[in-house]
Amino acid sequence: MTTHGDPATQSGAPAVAARTGPPDDAEDPPATTGDDTLPAALEGLRAAIGATSFPLSLPSAEPARRTAAGLTDQLDDYLLPRLTRLDAPLLVVVGGSTGAGKSTLVNSLVQARVSAAGVLRPTTRSPVLVCSPADSSWFRQGELLPGLTRTNEPSEDPGTLQLVTAPALPPGLAFLDAPDIDSVVDANRALAGQLLAAADLWLFVTTAARYADAVPWELLRSARSRGAVIAMVLDRVPAEASDEIAAHLSEMLAEQGLGQAPLFVLPETWVDGQGLLPGRVTAPLADWFARLAADADARAAVVRQTLDGALAAVHPAIEGLADAADEQVETADALDERVQAAYRGAHRTVEQGLTDGRLLRGEVLARWQEFVGTGEFFRTLEARIGRLRDRLIAAVTGRPAPAAELRTAIESQLVTLLRGVAAEAAENAYTGWKAHPAGAALLEPGLAHPGDDLPERAERLVREWQRGVLDLVRAEGGDKRFVARTAAYAVNATGLAVMIAVFASTAFIPTGLEVATGAGTTVAAQAVLQAIFGDQAVRTLANKARVDLLDRVRTLLDEEAARYLARTEAARPGPETADALRRAATRVEIARHRSGLTTGEGDR
């Protein structure tokens, strides 16, 4: 009645043991001392993974986060404890779809109802580990799967591991009945994956009805790629379809590179009053495990193969993590560049505004002409300009001295320009990020506009610059020809002239001057500007004042850009992260080869 696949895999010692040769430790002694040991290398790897994060929302980020979490779990749950106790009992994790009969099979193999089997799906929600009483202290002490709280009672909490002993089970072998792998319950699915990663041997249970489902095959492929030792159970197979289904499943296994995995085909049958399968149905599987339990070398070979396979899979997995970390850094750089380009553009606009005369229009121009028109300006200047004075004063009707008004006009004109470019830059940076998924995820609406305190800061900037110009005139103008040495007003007037010169800093007079005003004042203003620009000393001062203004504008815009850059900075992995991962993985690889674990099976 009992049928199963390739009988060759089930004769003598378990087939998996036959495939793994003894470790070649004649040349390479197992590493046990110093920093080259596998445990030390794995601790280093764990730290390197812990130092890595993938905060930017990229397609590679979520898989990388999962891989990192999975690797960390596997290091803690299995690799590190297993390496320190290579002789610990072999753990068979029973996995598969819900209702496949996993719990029923485990109960039947240990001949006791240790794990509830039932009609409600899913039944098993928290793992149940059954071992020989002799092995219970190892599993209870919690080296393996340290994150799961040990309990003696059945539990629904996926954070617990129920421990049961079964006298029928020989020492050296334990079964872990896992929740279903394709559960609708998220926690079940995650836990099943974690448990399988802690298995020395995967016992994969599927049914005649479900063996073609996709999820199990995905898991099997990943197990295979990790070099885990796998055995398959095809459960509840109707007698008439047995050959056909077994052949088809064998074919599928071969296609997936799992042709070597022992396959046990269990016929559909009735469970007894205890919910156990008849002994004759489970006999081939029970025998296979009995031989494994009795053969310490075979068990050690299984452990080595799975362990080495898992270690061999570390390097490619870490390579993927390192690439994802690099991508994070590159993306952060690219996002930064979008912001910097927007604010560079803003700075350029201000620079242009200082050369194309646009600041010399409207109010500033009107105030300048008033200012010049009073004649007070000229009293402060040297004779060369002074010669113009009489002529100009005649041309310009006397008006109150509007130095303060000119200064205010300059301030408001500059502030308007700064607010404009800051608004434009914020919008451009916002659009630039919005167009990138990782950028969009970092945005918040306020970033589309300049910072709340920008108007205030712009005003302060201009006032400080104006004060700076006056300081400059005072410091440098003391022994210059054009400043009357004593008059405070001269400093003020020259300062304003310097500011105007900054606004038209090429030695040309903006055309706006002509259109904006009546002929008389235009002549005056123009003449004065020519006189001013003709003066080397004023030009020098104007250049310094211009550089100073642009420096301050740069600082202001940098502060604006910082609102964006702080976000990428917070998200950016350190530049060393990816290299640290790669170095740690290389160290593991070297330690693995030196450890004597390597059988060749893991080097796929």
Ligand SMILES: Nc1nc2c(ncn2[C@@H]2O[C@H](COP(=O)(O)OP(=O)(O)OP(=O)(O)O)[C@@H](O)[C@H]2O)c(=O)[nH]1
């Ligand atoms: N007739 C028959 N019923 C079976 C067989 N194996 C399991 N069952 C029944 O199928 C139902 C599900 O079996 P379980 O052992 O609970 O299945 P499971 O894989 O542990 O399910 P989850 O814990 O939900 O993942 C139970 O009612 C079992 O009694 C079998 O070979 N024949």
Ligand SMILES: [Mg+2]
């Ligand atoms: Mg179950």
